[in-house]
Amino acid sequence: MTGSVLPSVAATLPIESILLLLGLSFFLGLAVEEMVSPSIERPGGIRTIPLLSLLGLTLTVIVPGNTVFVLAGFFSLALWLSLHHVSKNSPDPDSKGYSLIHPVIALMAYLLGPVTILLPHWFSISFVVFIVLTLGGRDRLHDLAKSVPQEEIFTAGKFLILAGIIWPLVPDHLVVAWLPLTPYKIWEYVIVVSSLSYASYLIQRFFSAKGGLLAGSVFGGLVSSTAATVMLSRKAKELLPDQKASVSAELHGAIVLANTLMYLRILLVVVFLYPAMARPLLLPLLGACVIGSAMALYLVYRKKVSKDGAVAPENFPSHPLELTTALVFALSLVIVTVVLGWVGRHFGTSGIDLMAFLVGFTDIIPFVLGLVHQSTPDQAGMVAGAIMISASSNNLAKAAYEISILGLRRSIPSVIPLLVLAILGFVYAYLVV
Structure with missing residues (x-):
């Protein structure tokens, strides 16, 4: 039959x-x-x-x-x-x-x-x-189909080619002895980080308009908290001379919220790529996210934002799927991973903590991935402490960016929460290391 x-x-x-x-x-x-x-x-x-x-x-x-x-x-x-x-x-x-x-x-x-x-x-x-x-x-x-620009469709198609066709063809074995990452693993990191950023970018661009500035800052922070901080600070500089106090509170709250989402972004990346290493990071990262969100909402709602004074949502970061961006991320990942391995072998935990502080003034995701990849579960405390150090120094860097744009007096409402998060991160790292 x-x-x-x-x-x-x-x-x-x-x-x-x-x-x-x-x-x-x-x-x-x-x-x-x-x-x-x-x-x-x-x-x-x-x-x-x-x-x-x-x-x-x-x-x-x-x-x-x-x-x-x-x-x-x-x-x-x-x-x-x-x-x-x-x-x-x-x-x-x-x-x-x-x-x-x-x-x-x-x-x-x-x-x-x-x-x-x-x-x-x-x-x-x-x-x-x-x-x-x-x-x-x-x-x-x-x-929705009419609202999607043609370049977004082409970009999504390119991403599918990179993720679904090229990625499986990349060799999954070590190419050089001094790099503990295979080309396949490097490309996997690029795909996962780019996917998270791209999903947040699409939601922020097409669906956050009704949610206002705070909703936009959430997804903008998931794409790039640094870019969101700079763009929100510039918008605040344009509006501050003649705006109401409630609008100022909304902008400062949005800046803090965008930076708070950095902790959630780190956690999501680790969960997707190294779920076994995510457990020791839950408490510090989610704790910082909750504390930062509470401070952001306090800034916004201590003075009720009027309907007439609300600030329009901003399209924060540039497109996260540009080929140049992906290549720069891959190169940064390779360099940071190699340097991190050398520092760990020669200087131990103290050297890794110092490096964590220094890389916090740049993109910390390559450092997080390189650190987690080269660590074992029994080093969970060291990993969590180093990640919190890098996140704290990253908050210091973004506070400096904001001050350079707005000036010290105008940036105080949102700089103080960033400093609080940074101090809490350093204290946590000191206690667990």
């Missing part, structure tokens, strides 16, 4: 699967009836879709273990829907419109029968929910 890949289910057809199929198919048919404009001709509704699902179920179990009937039914339905589609798309301007989405829904309704019987119930439920959400989100999805 040809095509015998389906399991035999006719003899033990579970009643709960049949009831689930009936419920899901009626739900899908109702969604099609409610969400599709009556001006559009459709081959299916609350009656047809359940019948198509039952047809798929029947052809699945009528001859157990044979896919011929299922495939024959699928292609026959596809042929009929194609002819129906062609006949309804006549050049007559008075004829009803006809969308290709409806034949696709009919085919998916047919497949719902085999899916419900042969696959876990969570899959069949997700299958229907996805269809319904796609139907209901038609206008929003079209608006």
